[in-house]
Amino acid sequence: MDELLQALAQGLLVGSTYGMLALGMGLIYSVSGIVNFSHGDFVSLGMYLCFALFSAFALDPYVSLAITLPAMILIGALVYRYLIQPVAEAHSLMVVQLTLGIALALQNGILMIFGGQPHRVPSAVEAKLVMLGNVVMRMPHVVAFFASIALAVALFVILRSTDIGRAIRAVHQNARAAALMGVDVGRVKVLTFAVGIGLLAIAGALLAPGTPLMPSMGLRYTVITLLALVLGGMTNFLGIMLAGVVIGVSEALGMIYLSDTLGMLLPYAVFVLIVLFRPEGILGRSSA
Amino acid sequence: MNPNFYRTLRAPALWIGLLAVAVLPFVLPNYYLHIATLTLVYIALASAWNIVGGVAGQLSLAHSLFVGAGGMLASALLLKLGVNMWLGAILAAAASAALGAIIAWLDFRFRLGHLTFALITLAFAEMAEIVVIGWEFLGGASGLFLPKDTGQFSQMQFGGVQGAFWMMLSLAVVAIGANLVVLNAPLGYYLRSIRDNENAAQAIGVGLLGNKIKAMVISAVLTSFIGTAYARYLTFADPYLLASPVLTIEIVLFATVGGLGRAFGPALGALLLVPLGEVLRGKLGGVLPGLHYFIYGATVVAVIMLSPRGLLPLIQDLFSGKRKSATPTAPAKAH
Numbered sequence: 001m002d003e004l005l006q007a008l009a010q011g012l013l014v015g016s017t018y019g020m021l022a023l024g025m026g027l028i029y030s031v032s033g034i035v036n037f038s039h040g041d042f043v044s045l046g047m048y049l050c051f052a053l054f055s056a057f058a059l060d061p062y063v064s065l066a067i068t069l070p071a072m073i074l075i076g077a078l079v080y081r082y083l084i085q086p087v088a089e090a091h092s093l094m095v096v097q098l099t100l101g102i103a104l105a106l107q108n109g110i111l112m113i114f115g116g117q118p119h120r121v122p123s124a125v126e127a128k129l130v131m132l133g134n135v136v137m138r139m140p141h142v143v144a145f146f147a148s149i150a151l152a153v154a155l156f157v158i159l160r161s162t163d164i165g166r167a168i169r170a171v172h173q174n175a176r177a178a179a180l181m182g183v184d185v186g187r188v189k190v191l192t193f194a195v196g197i198g199l200l201a202i203a204g205a206l207l208a209p210g211t212p213l214m215p216s217m218g219l220r221y222t223v224i225t226l227l228a229l230v231l232g233g234m235t236n237f238l239g240i241m242l243a244g245v246v247i248g249v250s251e252a253l254g255m256i257y258l259s260d261t262l263g264m265l266l267p268y269a270v271f272v273l274i275v276l277f278r279p280e281g282i283l284g285r286s287s288a
Numbered sequence: 289m290n291p292n293f294y295r296t297l298r299a300p301a302l303w304i305g306l307l308a309v310a311v312l313p314f315v316l317p318n319y320y321l322h323i324a325t326l327t328l329v330y331i332a333l334a335s336a337w338n339i340v341g342g343v344a345g346q347l348s349l350a351h352s353l354f355v356g357a358g359g360m361l362a363s364a365l366l367l368k369l370g371v372n373m374w375l376g377a378i379l380a381a382a383a384s385a386a387l388g389a390i391i392a393w394l395d396f397r398f399r400l401g402h403l404t405f406a407l408i409t410l411a412f413a414e415m416a417e418i419v420v421i422g423w424e425f426l427g428g429a430s431g432l433f434l435p436k437d438t439g440q441f442s443q444m445q446f447g448g449v450q451g452a453f454w455m456m457l458s459l460a461v462v463a464i465g466a467n468l469v470v471l472n473a474p475l476g477y478y479l480r481s482i483r484d485n486e487n488a489a490q491a492i493g494v495g496l497l498g499n500k501i502k503a504m505v506i507s508a509v510l511t512s513f514i515g516t517a518y519a520r521y522l523t524f525a526d527p528y529l530l531a532s533p534v535l536t537i538e539i540v541l542f543a544t545v546g547g548l549g550r551a552f553g554p555a556l557g558a559l560l561l562v563p564l565g566e567v568l569r570g571k572l573g574g575v576l577p578g579l580h581y582f583i584y585g586a587t588v589v590a591v592i593m594l595s596p597r598g599l600l601p602l603i604q605d606l607f608s609g610k611r612k613s614a615t616p617t618a619p620a621k622a623h
Contacts, residue, residue: 035403083589091596096347096406097544098592100537105585108578116577215578219533223414226407261422268415275408276398 002134007252009132013141015248016148017206019241021221022228023152024199030172030235031192032080034088034095038103040221041110042197046072046204047213048110051121061121061208062143068201076197080190103218111215123209144206151202152241159237168192172235227271233280246270293472296551310457313450319570321449327562328456329518334542334554335463336510339470341540342548344503345483347402349536350391350409353416354384354508356531358515360420363432363525368425373444377516381509388508392500413533420531432525444520452521459514460555466506467551479503480549538581541588547598556600561587 025039046068053064079102087098128139159165170178171188179185227247232240247267254263296302312324333355340348361383362376371379391412395405421429439447446452470476478499481489490496519525529535546557565580572579595602 035407083593087592087596091592093345093347093402094544094592094596096403097540098589101541101585101588101592103585104534104537104541104581105589108582108585111578112576112582220414223410227411230404230407259422261418264418264422265415268411268418271411272408275400275404276394279398279404 003256005133005135007256008249009135009137010141011249011252012245013137013145013248014252015245016145016241017203017244018224018228018247019232019244020148020151020199020206021203021225022232022240022244023155023237024196024203025225025229026232026235026237026240027155027168027199028193028196029229031168032084032088032189033092034084034099035226035229036084036196037096037099037222038106038218039200039225040223041103041106041218042072042076042200043204043207043221044110044213044215044218045075045106046201047121047208047211048114048119049201050205050208051114051119051213054121060123061205062123065202065205068205069198072201072204073194073198077190077194079197080193084193085186085189103222107215107218114213114215116215118212118214120212121208126209138210140206140209147202147206148241151199152237156237164188164191224267227267231271231274290472293468296468306461310454313453318449321453323563323566323570325449325453325456325521326566327558328453328460329514329521330539330542330558330562331555332456332460332463332514333511333539334546334558335460335467335551336507336514337536337539338467338543338548338550338554339479339507339510340503342543342550342554343467343470343476343483344479344500345402345549346395346500346503347406347540348391348409348504348507349406349533349540350412350416351507351511351539352413352531352533352536353387354511355515355518355535356416356420356527357384357387358512358517359519359525359530360426360432360527362516363434363519364426366434367432372442373516373520374442377444377513380516381512384508384512385505388504389501392504393497396497396500410533413536417527417531417533420527427525427527429527431527432519434520434523434525437520437523444517446521452517455517456521459510459517463510463514464551464555466510470503470506471551475499475502483549538584541584545588545591545599547600550598550600553598553600556603557598560599 021039021043025036029035049068049071050059050061050064053059053067054061059067083102084095084098088095123140125139125143130137130139130142157165159169167178167183167188168191170181170183171185175185178188224247228240228244231243231246232238233243247270250266250270251263254266256263258266313321316324333351337348337351340346340351358377358380361380362373365371365376365379366373391409394400394408400408420426426432437445437447439445439451441447441451446455470479478489478494481492481494482496482499486496515530519530522529542557542561543554544557545561546555546559547553561584565584568583569580591599
């Protein structure tokens with residue numbers, strides 16, 4: 001019983017970060033219709049930026065967000081404006097190959113700069129544990145959980161009741177009509193991509209404490225993000241958050257009750273089944 | 289068969305070029321011959337992928353599944369059960385064909401779109417890597433060391449890099465030849481109609497399931513066989529190379545750089561990038577690991593921005609001036 005509760009708690013905490021990764025991608029997809037295969041490599045870029053700031057100035061990853069967040073937003077805006085947008089408008093089917101190319105370049109750019117050996121970014125709260133009955137949770141996971149929930153709520157509020165949020169939703173519903181209403185569609189797309197990548201800076205800072213950094217980890221984050229995105233129904237933001245938790249929990253349960261290999265396979269198996277039999281996602285397709 | 293097929297086969301340049309490549313083992317020193325052999329492996333892999341990814345326009349990211357089956361399964365059969373490697377290659381190719389047919393069937397049955405197909409095949413590729421690394425029979429995380437190459441062709445041994453070069457050259461010729469045949473046979477026209485508009489193709493009587501399965505099976509069998517020969521040449525079946533989704537990404541990028549859906553396009557991409565990458569890795573691998581992958585990634589980004597149809601059409605346009613090229617139209621059409 002304790003084992004089950006432990007797995008559920010672990011899955012819930014880790015899964016909420018997966019949900020946030022996927023939320024960034026879902027936001028980009030719902031506005032631009034592109035799926036970014038370099039998403040996970042931007043997560044690892046965020047984490048390596050934390051590492052660089054830690055090695056240079058001994059900054060705590062949570063503190064270094066003050067620098068990495070604006071940096072990643074800027075990088076996101078530039079990448080979308082100068083690389084993705086020209087291709088997305090003329091040859092939409094080539095965006096997959098384009099972002100795969102960006103992924104390969106990012107991953108190996110990181111490898112060239114930081115080397116292939118695993119790095120650690122310690123945080124002041126890293127070793128702290130939170131006890132809840134018999135369930136033990138690591139402090140960084142708890143921080144990541146609450147931060148993800150807070151960010152998801154903030155995103156929801158912004159989309160619901162600010163001008164820029166309304167512009168984003170308008171482009172999502174009908175780009176042509178939005179343009180006629182005076183929304184600068186190109187600018188909204190650049191902005192959402194930048195915000196989506198900015199979310200990854202936050203995710204990177206939340207994931208960094210206690211995770212060994214490897215240049216090759218980007219692809220795994222991309223795949224997990226894609227799993228959560230598709231499970232959640234691509235544009236249903238609540239569904240995406242939930243899907244992240246489903247993946248986190250199935251990973252944690254599989255690790256405990258099945259062998260390591262089967263445990264790692266379980267989320268993929270869940271994904272394949274849901275895509276085949278419920279392609280609209282677990283909650284169905286709807287927008288925020 | 290389209291008359292273009294025979295015209296291509298009668299082109300003297302083709303045969304002179306092939307002959308020039310075939311005598312390379314007599315002139316190149318071993319190090320460069322090794323790079324040339326690797327180049328041929330990737331030419332063959334990218335060309336085999338092109339039948340599904342280029343001609344049929346199905347962005348499969350599952351091809352590491354077939355390379356992995358060919359490399360790991362045939363090696364495991366040899367080491368664990370003593371199965372002759374040629375027989376192992378055939379068994380692995382049969383397994384790959386079955387897997388390919390299942391993927392094509394899933395695509396048809398659930399009408400997966402372009403993106404969903406890419407995602408599902410990527411999930412399959414990730415699962416395949418986890419299975420290979422977690423399963424002792426297939427070598428687990430440490431891989432499988434094959435017996436020393438003593439040049440017995442009956443055991444699929446090539447007797448050093450010269451023999452391996454000719455083996456890979458034959459595989460590359462078969463893979464490009466398969467592209468030429470498919471492109472000029474009715475199957476190629478069906479596949480291109482499916483690529484351009486699935487519903488319209490079905491409406492004029494092109495069977496979706498049969499043609500998708502044919503394309504996938506041809507591609508999977510070729511890919512699996514190349515995988516077996518590649519593992520045998522390296523004498524080490526490395527799961528992190530042969531069963532890794534990164535291998536598929538490389539293949540897709542080479543094909544994209546060269547020109548999707550053309551018989552010689554993917555070969556051109558691999559021909560340009562693999563030697564460049566390997567020479568850089570040899571010279572700078574110790575100082576800057578990953579430089580060659582970085583260049584692959586940057587090149588594909590640059591090529592997509594400059595010429596989304598790939599380099600081959602660009603070169604053809606340059607050389608033929610205003611003349612319309614006889615090769616098929618570009619796959620990169622927006623919906």
